Amino acid sequence: MPFHLLFRNLTGHWLRSLLTILSVAVAVFLICVLHAVVTGLSRTVETASSNRLLVQSAVSLYVDLPLAYQQKLASVPGVEAICKWQWFGGRYEQDKGGFFAQFGIDPDTFAKSYPEITVTEGSYEEFQKTRTACIVGADLASKYGWKIGQTVPILGTIYQRTDGQPWQFLVAGIYESSTPTIDQQTLYFQFEYLRESLETGGAQGPDGIGVYMLKVAEGHDPVEVQRASDALFENGPQRVQTTTEAEFNRQFVTMLGDVPTLMQMVGSAVLFAIFFAVLNTMIMAGRERTKDIGILKALGFTDATTALLLIGESLLLCALGAALGAGLGVALEPAFQATVSAMMPGFGFDKDTLLLGTGLALAIGLVSGVVPGIRAARLTTVAALKEIG
Amino acid sequence: MTDSRIDIRRLTKTYQRGGETVHVLDELDLGMEGGTFYALMGPSGSGKTTLLNMLGGLDVPDSGDVLVGDENLSQLSGNELAQWRSQNVGFVFQGFNLLPVLTARENVELPLLLTPLSKKERRAQAERALALVGLTDRMDHKPRELSGGQEQRVAIARAIATDPALILADEPTGDLDRTTANSILELLQRLNRELKKTILMVTHDPEAAGYADKVIHLDKGKLGRIEDNRKPAGAR
Known part of the structure; x- marks a missing residue:
């Protein structure tokens, strides 16, 4: 040859x-x-957790649920913890063309419900203690060079401060994730900071919660919890749709088609x-x-x-x-x-x-x-x- | 091939052309001695190239036998014919037919790839063949960097690289000027006389045919006269 x-x-x-x-x-x-x-x-x-359920409006993910639902959901047998997830939709002042997600969450139940997340720099306790604190993904911190103790200014698009200034989030921790379900490019802050600002008139925007995350207690059937959660609001005032984390992720992905x-x-x-x-x-x-x-x-x-x-x-x-x-x-x-x-x-x-x-x-x-x-x-x-x- | 004598027996080849059957070779019988330089002449369509192709195992007859030495080519399969060609025949074409992407040396080495020679031996053999045709200084040139005469010399070196007993040349000087053509013909004559190669050369040119020992004339697929140039009157 x-x-x-x-x-x-x-x-x-x-x-x-x-x-x-x-x-x-x-x-x-x-x-x-x-x-x-x-x-x-x-x-x-595929890597989504089987003991986490997500409750959203039956109408659409874009419709918020009342804050009062948390208490009712807590009464569902098998619910060990509830964590609020609220989409913030802000823009980083130094990179207005860039995009990363920001969510208001409950720090106490968030840590219990997402053991895949580990704070590798800074302190999660500091995040829990300080109202304006946030934790950021390692990739995000690396992208913008953020350090612990630094204040990150975020301009609200859905939630705007009445003084016209950007929101200031103090970087208390940098996290890493061991699962593809949770990325390392998100900023999590205390939902209470947002709620207080809305209540005191420091900010304006819709009240309510986008998604409630229910952590199912060990030994309980997530399907039962799912049914009970949906049944709870069957007659209103606002119907909900409870799905597994996998199904939620799938639906989120298929929103694009x-x-x-x-x-x-x-x-x-x-x-x-x-x-x-x-x-x-x-x-x-x-x-x-x-x-x-x-x-x-x-x-x-x-x-x-x-x-x-x-x-x-x-x-x-x-x-x-x-x-x-x-x-x-x-x-x-x-x-x-x-x-x-x-x-x-x-x-x-x-x-x-x-x-x-x-x-x-x-x-x-x-x-x-x-x-x-x-x-x-x-x-x-x-x-x-x-x-x- | 121990003996390069050629025997052609009742060789027939027909082609269909425009719904008509053309007898290119018509029950041709011909014997050729080994170690002789033959020229094959005849008008266009007389069957010269077809006969050359049959002798080289490039084409198969409709009927009849082609015996080269001990081998009856009519009984060989396609792959057997390919193997036989690689060991026993060297071709020289009118258009030189060198591979343009290879150098002169690589072109000459090409048929040696089908031999058990090592890379070093192949190289040495190719260089010997190129030296024999006087192209020692052009070995690393590609065909486009050579003149027509030089290209034909490379083609002749390639034809003799495997030391075949039979060299088949189809109008080897057809694309060359008179002076270059003569030098190529002298080279073929030298290969016949010094290396005892059997050469069969198709030509239209009577001057080229003059270099051969014998001239075979074909007409309409049948054998015409055979001239012997070695006789005193026609000897060169």
């Missing part, structure tokens, strides 16, 4: 080869990103586009080499060898493109994670994702090489040499 011929043929049309390699690289990179999105979403759902199906469709389109591009390149290469095929056969190379040369060239093109695309994915992974981890904490280019991208590229290379390869094998020496006069 004249392997050097395989490489020379590639470099002989270096621009075409380079463009094909880059096309495959971009396609592999895109497929890896799309696959990482799908797996990231499913990981967020059927993301996995959409990703698969886009991925398939990318695959087909690149398949046709590589196939076109290889068919052109095969036709251009009709003369070379005739020469090789005249010299004594078999039909199989001439076919394998084209298949090998196609595989090499796609393998180089796949390596470049996968390498690009690995290199850009931190940047991607920093961008999407708030929405998708489980996002990442794992081994399966990279293998999928590379495997698909090689499959494309194989099929694209087989088409001109079969032609080369079938071509008689005389016909191949005649074609060039």
